[in-house]
Amino acid sequence: MRLLASYCRPELLEDLQGDLNEFFERNVASRGKFIARLIYVIDVLKFLRSYTVRRPAFANPLKNTFMLGSYIKTSGRGISRNKLFSAINIVGLAVSMSVGLLVIAVVSDLRSYDSGLANRERIYRVVSTLAPAGEEPMKLATTSWKAGRLIRQAVPGVEAMTILRRDFSGDARIDGNIVPMSGLYANEGFFDVFSFPLASGSAGTALKQPYSVVLTQSAATKLFGHTDPMGKVLKFDTINYTVTGVLADLPRLSHIQFEMLVSLSSIDLRQSTADGQYMDWTNVFSTYAYVLLSPNTDPARFSAALNRINERENAAVPHRKVFLSAQPLNDIPIGTPMRNEIGMVMPTVVLYTLAGLALIIILSASFNYTNLSIARSLKRSREVGIRKVIGAQRGQVIGQFMAESVILALLSGCFAFCIFWLLRGQFFSIDQRLQSIFSLELSPRLVIAFVVFAVGVGLVAGFLPALFYSKIKAVQVLKDAASIKVFGHLSFRKALVVIQYTFSLIFITAAIIGYHQYKSFLRFDLGFTTTNVLNIDLQGNKSDVFVRELATIPAVKMVSRSVLVSSLGSTFGSSVKYHDPTDSSGVDLNDIDENYLPLHQYTFLAGRNFTRRSKDAAATEAIVNERLVKRFDIGHGVPERAIGEAVVIDGKKLTIVGVLKDFHYGTVESEIGPTALRYSAEPGGYVNVKVGSENLTGTMTAIETLWKQIDKVHPLNAKFYDDQIEHAYRQFAIMSQVIGFFALLAICIASLGLFGMVIYTMQKRIKEVSIRKVLGAGEGVLVYLLSKGFLLLLLISAGIALPVTWLLFEKLVLARVAYHRPIQIGELFSGLFIVGGIAIVMIGVMTLKIVRANPARVLKNE
Amino acid sequence: MKGTHLGEFEELVLLTVASLVNKAYSVAICDELSKHADRTVRLGVVHAVLNRLEEKGLVKSELGEATATRGGKRKRFYFLTGAGKASMVRAKEIRDQLWQKIPGLYLKRI
Numbered sequence A: 001m002r003l004l005a006s007y008c009r010p011e012l013l014e015d016l017q018g019d020l021n022e023f024f025e026r027n028v029a030s031r032g033k034f035i036a037r038l039i040y041v042i043d044v045l046k047f048l049r050s051y052t053v054r055r056p057a058f059a060n061p062l063k064n065t066f067m068l069g070s071y072i073k074t075s076g077r078g079i080s081r082n083k084l085f086s087a088i089n090i091v092g093l094a095v096s097m098s099v100g101l102l103v104i105a106v107v108s109d110l111r112s113y114d115s116g117l118a119n120r121e122r123i124y125r126v127v128s129t130l131a132p133a134g135e136e137p138m139k140l141a142t143t144s145w146k147a148g149r150l151i152r153q154a155v156p157g158v159e160a161m162t163i164l165r166r167d168f169s170g171d172a173r174i175d176g177n178i179v180p181m182s183g184l185y186a187n188e189g190f191f192d193v194f195s196f197p198l199a200s201g202s203a204g205t206a207l208k209q210p211y212s213v214v215l216t217q218s219a220a221t222k223l224f225g226h227t228d229p230m231g232k233v234l235k236f237d238t239i240n241y242t243v244t245g246v247l248a249d250l251p252r253l254s255h256i257q258f259e260m261l262v263s264l265s266s267i268d269l270r271q272s273t274a275d276g277q278y279m280d281w282t283n284v285f286s287t288y289a290y291v292l293l294s295p296n297t298d299p300a301r302f303s304a305a306l307n308r309i310n311e312r313e314n315a316a317v318p319h320r321k322v323f324l325s326a327q328p329l330n331d332i333p334i335g336t337p338m339r340n341e342i343g344m345v346m347p348t349v350v351l352y353t354l355a356g357l358a359l360i361i362i363l364s365a366s367f368n369y370t371n372l373s374i375a376r377s378l379k380r381s382r383e384v385g386i387r388k389v390i391g392a393q394r395g396q397v398i399g400q401f402m403a404e405s406v407i408l409a410l411l412s413g414c415f416a417f418c419i420f421w422l423l424r425g426q427f428f429s430i431d432q433r434l435q436s437i438f439s440l441e442l443s444p445r446l447v448i449a450f451v452v453f454a455v456g457v458g459l460v461a462g463f464l465p466a467l468f469y470s471k472i473k474a475v476q477v478l479k480d481a482a483s484i485k486v487f488g489h490l491s492f493r494k495a496l497v498v499i500q501y502t503f504s505l506i507f508i509t510a511a512i513i514g515y516h517q518y519k520s521f522l523r524f525d526l527g528f529t530t531t532n533v534l535n536i537d538l539q540g541n542k543s544d545v546f547v548r549e550l551a552t553i554p555a556v557k558m559v560s561r562s563v564l565v566s567s568l569g570s571t572f573g574s575s576v577k578y579h580d581p582t583d584s585s586g587v588d589l590n591d592i593d594e595n596y597l598p599l600h601q602y603t604f605l606a607g608r609n610f611t612r613r614s615k616d617a618a619a620t621e622a623i624v625n626e627r628l629v630k631r632f633d634i635g636h637g638v639p640e641r642a643i644g645e646a647v648v649i650d651g652k653k654l655t656i657v658g659v660l661k662d663f664h665y666g667t668v669e670s671e672i673g674p675t676a677l678r679y680s681a682e683p684g685g686y687v688n689v690k691v692g693s694e695n696l697t698g699t700m701t702a703i704e705t706l707w708k709q710i711d712k713v714h715p716l717n718a719k720f721y722d723d724q725i726e727h728a729y730r731q732f733a734i735m736s737q738v739i740g741f742f743a744l745l746a747i748c749i750a751s752l753g754l755f756g757m758v759i760y761t762m763q764k765r766i767k768e769v770s771i772r773k774v775l776g777a778g779e780g781v782l783v784y785l786l787s788k789g790f791l792l793l794l795l796i797s798a799g800i801a802l803p804v805t806w807l808l809f810e811k812l813v814l815a816r817v818a819y820h821r822p823i824q825i826g827e828l829f830s831g832l833f834i835v836g837g838i839a840i841v842m843i844g845v846m847t848l849k850i851v852r853a854n855p856a857r858v859l860k861n862e
Numbered sequence B: 001m002k003g004t005h006l007g008e009f010e011e012l013v014l015l016t017v018a019s020l021v022n023k024a025y026s027v028a029i030c031d032e033l034s035k036h037a038d039r040t041v042r043l044g045v046v047h048a049v050l051n052r053l054e055e056k057g058l059v060k061s062e063l064g065e066a067t068a069t070r071g072g073k074r075k076r077f078y079f080l081t082g083a084g085k086a087s088m089v090r091a092k093e094i095r096d097q098l099w100q101k102i103p104g105l106y107l108k109r110i
Helices: A002-007 A010-031 A033-046 A061-081 A083-111 A145-154 A217-224 A299-315 A348-375 A377-390 A394-430 A433-437 A444-470 A474-479 A487-523 A544-550 A596-600 A626-632 A696-710 A721-728 A730-774 A779-816 A825-852 A855-860 B008-019 B026-037 B043-056 B082-101 B104-109
Strands: A123-132 A138-140 A158-174 A177-186 A198-200 A212-216 A233-236 A239-247 A260-263 A287-293 A320-328 A533-537 A556-562 A573-577 A584-592 A604-607 A621-625 A646-649 A652-660 A675-679 A686-691 A718-720 B059-066 B074-080
Touching (some): A061 A083, A061 A394, A083 A394, A145 A299, A287 A299, A348 A377, A348 A444, A377 A444, A487 A779, A533 A721, A544 A686, A556 A584, A556 A596, A626 A652, A626 A675, A646 A675, A779 A825, B043 B059
Parallel strands (some): A212 A239
Antiparallel strands (some): A123 A287, A198 A239, A233 A239, A533 A686, A556 A686, A604 A652, A646 A652
């Protein structure tokens, strides 16, 4: 019916409706109600013909501009008349929108990555999927050198391509100074693909000759000061490199970052890498390939060409397969991070989570607006009634209320912008790395996005009130304002309050649980002691002298050495076999010296520690954990019997000399796996120092002085084990911090909304309260009477929020952590206490104020 | 303008309008046609045809009094115009001429 009215030309409408009605009644009589209805609907659709459809009415633009002025004027009056409600709305919207602005700025930054490059749309990165037989395929941002060569030779439609290789690092020597430098290898196609401008040098030839380097401006200043670096010589190890170009500093929003580029031809292809020969098809771990497609090339054709290469090359390789694919440059900054990413990649999940949280907060603030506007309807509906009598159409009433909410939102947007600026600093302080990833600087595009966003929020917030008011019937309102059914919307408004509080509770409970879990990870019993253990990164230096010297410091109790520091997430693994040569299992390894186990107080179940041996002696012994013994059923459940048995690790036969109680080699997120420790007289990697707890600064200075004698270039890199563990679980700390922040916002906004609702209700019920009081009701009873409705809402939200949060953690978040503490009841409920406490205090204070009011005065005013 | 030509269904509708004299409105036309032509006639089609006829100037219409049966909606009654009458007569003439041309013997043989 309404559909017909909506499309039909007015002059035909009545006629058509009449006909349809007549048929409808006939059909009801002959075929029953349902079929009649169906036919009616079908007929309505059938009438949708060219001659029945009304021409779109072109509104008189002049009239609309006049009305817009009037809307703005009346909106301004409306906002200033109700200062309290406006303030609540503006504060809530501003706070929530500032978070929205932050998300917009982050997304805008990510979208504008590499935007300075010419031909950005035509640049593709070749990425690989490595699928070893029988294992999960692995996505890598890198590819093989061979793939790069094949593309250059055999693929049509490629205008330019470049091959980069990561991990060039070393100490540059110039005139006796030593400066540690790092960068990428690149071939001469680099500047054809990436249009980074060269300050000096020739883009075509700078990276052609072996042993030539291109520096960024800041690297050049660091190395040579203000003298012209062109043609100067840098010495890495024994090889001289010549500076052939200087590059302007890279923009911050570039996914490739480097200090220097070294010509790819400097690499000696005859040598082999740890992953095999340089030119192996399956050596996909260190090389990046970027192509610039010529303007008319279809990316699909390029992909097809890559597939042909895949097929041909994989046929020649047994066991493992590599699949190349093309990734557009624009897609690099946001997505699922691959292995060996060259720069930062924002995981889509994180982005969506952030945006989702911001959206919830913004919606929550919009709910406030909706709620409070409708609550005020008693006053404003009369205004609408008069407007309608004068001749306002429905659309114009909607327009007026929308204009009001948009103005309010824009006003909040200005405040939000100030808050955003403060928030930006906070955001950067979460992690220092963020500063190198994001700029969050204003651009015209961003400002436009902000304004559009504010208007959008205004429209969303104003939509429901506008719809509500526009439906008001003028006659009814003017006859008796109280008769309109505000309370028909009461359950709707209550639902909004419940939603707000549910989200607030979920946020705060999640933050509290997250924080407690994080703390429990830090206190977790790893199976060894980490207190007062200082791990010093050797940075490639020989450790013998250093260790001997360290032992002379009085506060140092014990010194040991290991290849890596376990329990921080980094692993070093291989495979292990027992008797059966076909049955192998992955094993986590660490090479340690004889002091390592006593220093960390590992618990032996059987056997003994390593004994000191000479450096040249071949490794023949291993200490393993329970899990490994169980995996191969060595000794049939008795650890003592496993002693003396031989296992093959990394192709070498090692005798088990000790069995350790299971300890955490990885983080608590991963299950304990088979682990073996091998002996090494001088493992390069880390020196572990157990220090006394008194006079830490003195000890540190002593250690630093010693370090300076060993390594003059690199600063000492020493960290306490406990701090390192704390750092390893930082993501949890950040997570609970961020969610905690959102919880704070959500609670503020929900409280503001509740505050408004309470004030409104109290104002309406003040007479009732006075009469009750006159009749002899006590204060306590009255407070209970007034606040029980709100408390009920709170309880309902708690009933929804707590189980949801619990499930969320139990099934989603903590399910990923193999060893976690069960969620405690206290953690679950403390959020409720905080939120409930705030709400109760607020409601209590407000109701008490009303209840304490002198009834005589209230009633006399009548 | 192709408009002066009458289609088969248009002609039927026009005839019905004429035959119903002052009571020709959409539903009545629809019923009448169904009865005589012995085929199901859709309301939508009738509406479309009436609309077209009105555009061609063959019929004119006006709204009648409101009745309770139609949910308070008024009926739109259609009347033949002079042009409508002329085109009806013309259509009949064409047919008659053609009829007369058929020799009687020929028809009997079929």
